[in-house]
Amino acid sequence: MKVITKEELMLNKDLYYSKILEGATLVYPTDTIYAFGCSALSEKAVKRVREAKERPEKPFSVIAPSKDWIRKNCVVDEKAEEWLDKLPGPYTLILKRKNIDCVAPSVNPLDDTLGIRMPDHWFMEVVAELGIPLITPSANVSGKNFMTSLDDMDSQIKQHADLMVDVGPLTGTPSTIVNLAAGEEKIIRRS
Template identity: 60%
Template sequence: MRVLTKEEFLMEKIFLFKKIVQDAVFIHPTDTIYGIGCNAESEEAVKKVREIKQRQDNPFSVIAPSKDWIMENCEVDEKAEEWIDKLPGAYTLILKLKNKDCIAESVNLGMGTLGVRIPEHWFGKVIEEFGKPIVTTSANVTGGNFMTSVDDIDSAIKLKLDFAVYEGEKKASPSEIIDLSKKGITRKKR
């Protein structure tokens, strides 16, 4: 696994975008914690993330490339629009999926909903430029501790990653989940 700084990633982003389209799996920073990411449109890439996470039966969230992408691909009522207007931010919004073809089926396991976020972080702007959603899930084996430093990454996981974008230790909590897919709003801290 190659470790890149923000500056190195930005200098090589066109090359790295191609790698992501070709099913690369990587660690990325956000405004909260580090995540494992991949092209959310690729079944093969999502399968790799599921193997790394040892997580077969829970859906993943995505970093959306824009608010417009969310509006085009998810069912958005007035309540959801209010939350979308708060993005970017440390929220993951659970919405009903309108366009099932916008992501690989294995992202949400055909559940009909999708967790979307736009981090308040330079990496969110990079995904906007990339123009495709990426899977985002905590950088750990399911049930394990969240990665706060590159030194925390399990050696078995390192072997399965193509690269990591590292910007130092992170001490934040995961994003807050706002479930807008049902009547009423359900908020959940993780």
């Protein structure tokens, strides 16, 4: 595991972006809390995150690289479009996928929905530049407290992370989850 700063990530984009595209797992900051993710296209990497989090089936949300990516791969009706207008922000939108192969099968092994995030945070620029979605579960073992600082990171997560982007303590809470997959708005969790 290698701990890097935002500055180091930005100075060495080619190196770190290629690692992510090749399936590296990473702990990274968002506008809410630290996430533990990887390329949502890498089945092997997604399974590594799933194993570390002890989360065998529960779906993972993704940070989408753009709103265009969301519209291309998910069903976006009028209500969903209203929520897309609120992005970037502290929301996870659950949408029905129209392109089932837009992420690896292990991202959501249960159905054809996908949780979508676009954080209001500089790390969103990284995802946009990568041009691929990253899974974005909280950086903790399932059922344990979410992490706002790498100092408090669970050792199991540290062992499974190839990279950790440290920006110091975060003060957020998990995102608000809005299920729009059935064509109506249902708030599942508020931040």
